[in-house]
Amino acid sequence: MPEVPDQTNAPARGGRRPATTRQEIEHVAFGLFEDRGFELTTVDDIAAAAGIGRRTFFRYFPSKNDVPWGDFHGELDRMRARFAGCPAELPVMDALRAVVAGFNRIDQAEERWHRRRMTLILTVPALQAHATLRYADWRRVVAEFVAARLALPVDDLLPQALAHAALGVAVAAYERWLATPGAGLSALMEDALAALASGFQVRGPATTRTRG
Amino acid sequence: MPEVPDQTNAPARGGRRPATTRQEIEHVAFGLFEDRGFELTTVDDIAAAAGIGRRTFFRYFPSKNDVPWGDFHGELDRMRARFAGCPAELPVMDALRAVVAGFNRIDQAEERWHRRRMTLILTVPALQAHATLRYADWRRVVAEFVAARLALPVDDLLPQALAHAALGVAVAAYERWLATPGAGLSALMEDALAALASGFQVRGPATTRTRG
DNA sequence: AAGGTAATGGCACCGAGTGCCGTTTGACAG
DNA sequence: CTGTCAAACGGCACTCGGTGCCATTACCTT
Secondary structure, three states: OOOOOOOOOOOOOOOOOOOOOHHHHHHHHHHHHHHHOOOOOOHHHHHHHHOOOHHHHHHHOOOHHHHHHOOHHHHHHHHHHHHHOOOOOOOHHHHHHHHHHHHOOOOHHHHHHHHHHHHHHHHOHHHHHHHHHHHHHHHHHHHHHHHHHHOOOOOOHHHHHHHHHHHHHHHHHHHHHHHOOOOOHHHHHHHHHHHHHOOOOOOOOOOOOOOO | OOOOOOOOOOOOOOOOOOOOOHHHHHHHHHHHHHHHOOOOOOHHHHHHHHOOOHHHHHHHOOOHHHHHHOOHHHHHHHHHHHHHOOOOOOOHHHHHHHHHHHHOOOOHHHHHHHHHHHHHHHHOHHHHHHHHHHHHHHHHHHHHHHHHHHOOOOOOHHHHHHHHHHHHHHHHHHHHHHHOOOOOHHHHHHHHHHHHHOOOOOOOOOOOOOOO
């Protein structure tokens, strides 16, 4: 007794076929968000524009706030895999920087799209708030890696603090990226993580690197 | 034409007197939250229990989610003052640790109350999410201090990253505090901020300090 | 007593989200 | 071709948070 339209490419043993996809609804929704803004776009609007019933919308997305998140769960799996692929000799902070920066490397084609996504998430208050719940999963991935490396419990202060801090600087990098039209996300991300790894022991006003 | 009941102790030039206070509603609400849980307590319940109209509740609190936050705005002013009171010779990270740890020092009498507050904020999903909006103000206070000290724009990567990171480790400390019955918040907070200042350059599994 | 002002609280309304349930659409078996 | 089962659809009704509007109440001042 499935509750949710089949998002996998599984053969589907029987039953009616999904009328649309998450991605399709997402696209439609983004169009509306940019016209009227997120708050002024109702779920009815989205459903109507996507040609589905309001009730069906909620089978594809648990909430309106989840629309901009795409397949975040799947992306976290990718990040977990990156951590798993790190050589054991690589120091924790180096691995962290490599993985997080690599994870957030986006190719030219999707950059524009990703900017729109992140602009929404980081500027609309309701989405800023909602993001916290998603970030928790991100942090968990980091904390698990750190804890494993340091042979500590996941919920120990150190892995948790580091996960929280890493998330923080990553978000700061994103915000900076959105604020500066020409900036490269990876570079900002590396700068932010480098600052974190150095304990923010900056030596003066002109210490912030700025790279291509 | 005031929209909000007078929370100051101002003489009140005329007009009807407020029927209650934020604090009073807060107390009543906390009682209900602990009985039925946050989600299962409706605003009507709170209003009824407080002996006010539902509409009036929303004049005291912008939302149900704001109930556990008390006078956070005022507390941030106190934190700002602490930063301002830091001697200029004190290195940024030292000042940060001193201020944040000091800011979160709570006296014995209020500890129990504060725990309830934070348990709600850090465990109820809706409140976890909502907290982000409050944290933004907290971060701003930190970022402004750091930016001033380093002679950088507030929205530069470095102050923002540090503010985000500091918030992160502070939250981690709080979570740890809630998880460990006997723990002292200040000690955890200092440990977390020390780890941050050291760039998490831990030397092995047994590095986490545990103090009084 | 009169007038101004501020707080109250009822009412109607909107939008998000959920449970329920009948309907539609397909795949597969006979 | 037909019956059956499974899955997706979508309408309906309902709850709850939140807001705009506005008449009413209570207090202070003159």
